[in-house]
Amino acid sequence: MWWRIISRSFRNRKARLALSILSVVLGASLVAALSNLSLEIPAKAGSQLRAYGANLLILPQVPPGTNEAYISENDLSFLERGEVAQAVTSYAPSLYSLVEIAGQPIVMVGTWLDVMPQISPWWQITGYWPEGRENMAEALVGTQVSEKLGLGLGKEFTVSSGDNTRRFKVAGVVTTGAAEDKQVLVSLKAVQELTVLPGKVGLVQVSALTQSHPLAHLAKLIEEGIPGSEGRVLGQIAKAESRILSKVQLLLALVAGLILTASGLVILSTMTTTLLERTAEIGLMKALGASSQRIAGLFSAEIGIITLGGGILGYLLGYILAQFIGYRVFASAISPHPLAFLVTITIAAMVTWFSSILPLRRATQIDPAITLRGD
Amino acid sequence: MINSELSLAVEELTKYYAARVLALDNVSLSVGHGERVAIMGPSGSGKTTLMNIISGLDRPSQGQVWVNGQDITGLTGAELTRFRRETIGLVFQQFYLIPYLNALENVMLAQYFHSLADEEEARQALVRVGLNDRLYHLPSQLSGGEQQRVCLARALINSPQILLADEPTGNLDKANEEMVMKLFHERHQEGYTLIMVTHDPDIARMADRIIRFDHGRVVPEDVVGNSSLAKPLL
Structure with a gap:
């Protein structure tokens, strides 16, 4: 009988039922979209912000009385293990050396050229990235070096460092608007051989997630894990990243x-x-x-069904909305989060019940004598 | 001391509404088990107020009401609700059926609030009032007489001790009025105590006794003293 009363009541008030469910769907869909996005945004926004460069540097500790210090390339495997590996998305070791090209002193940078597009995706390359981490024959030439020395695409040139020389072919010309425009970039191994510093690294650029691991904590872990190293947080980027994320989340909360x-x-x-x-x-x-209690029970059941129906529909609609936003803003899909579903249903239920308390109370206080009085 | 033979006893009942409107003024009356009583009087004379208090829908300002020996004036709200569903059968002038439930479901609704809905029992109740071919019709698909018969089936479904009817034929034509009154007569023959508010002297004459109200008071000289004076229509 309970279900007969409720189902007949719904059938009798289809328009009102549709309006009730629609209002729950409206609220729930936005909660679902926002909660799905909120759970995904830190990672999405983080990776977007990280597109503007590394946010952590690893430098060698320089012992007192010396000018040069290096990190061992073998020790960098620490970055691919345990808790640190969860935070580090990519890293690129570099070795800098002042070399001579066509009689001109030029800064040559040896690095993992295969990783650099992830660390520095904004670099503009004419030509192509040299392939292979240990490519000993090809180089990227900064745009200013290319103009000054006439090193166009495909041209070959000789690099001298002390008694060592090596020939390279220009694979690409790089434009960054920064120091790289005046540098020549080759593989790390090529510079290590030219400078006779096998297995040595002068600097490591690290791109790391920030939402779950504070960078300062990560830097400390790295210092403990890589002997003779010093972790240095690139404050500007890290601060900007957390500031923007905070603002985005505050905005989402206000809108919700x-x-x-x-x-x-x-x-x-x-x-x-x-x-x-x-x-x-x-x-x-x-x-x-x-x-x-029985009256309240009947109406509560109706409210519960409206909440559940509206909540589920709202979640599905909200998930589609989150996907749309994900593709438009981050150019990638938003994964469905079970937590977002729970949050949506819970908030929809809280809002619906809170909004229904007063009408429900009035319903239970209706005086039948007054309602039915016919005298 | 209240006589246990009485189905209803009202003593010095007074009811004020807001702004000190006196609806019942020191009313005392009694109704025996199985008795059929008509309450008459002009509009505003306190008939419906009395019915509301007897049925536990309203509370008196002063005085006491005993139904089958139980003083209902001291009952809590929840106890009055229970009293209504277990002791009283109500029939209204405006029928008051749930518009989205069919005839059968409207009868089952009273069962549901009482204890458990029993579809077969509800069906039998409607058959007894001649609605075997209207079980699945909505109130809007029934005539006034048919709606009132559904109300009567609903009022009787939980075997109440007293049947209270407030102008049960007030909205019916003559043919339907006779049909409904015949059903009330049959229920009375089965032993139900029947208290009915009516404006219609012909309906009132069916009763064993007529109690007249005026300005919230019982008019003693108009009481028709015994059942022999009643002139049943049916």
């Missing part, structure tokens, strides 16, 4: 709050109107001996 308030008011208005329309019905039920 406003939308939920609006949805709550719509539900309150709909429930109040519904109960006013059903005053005689409630009065009759009470006259027939229905307790206030």
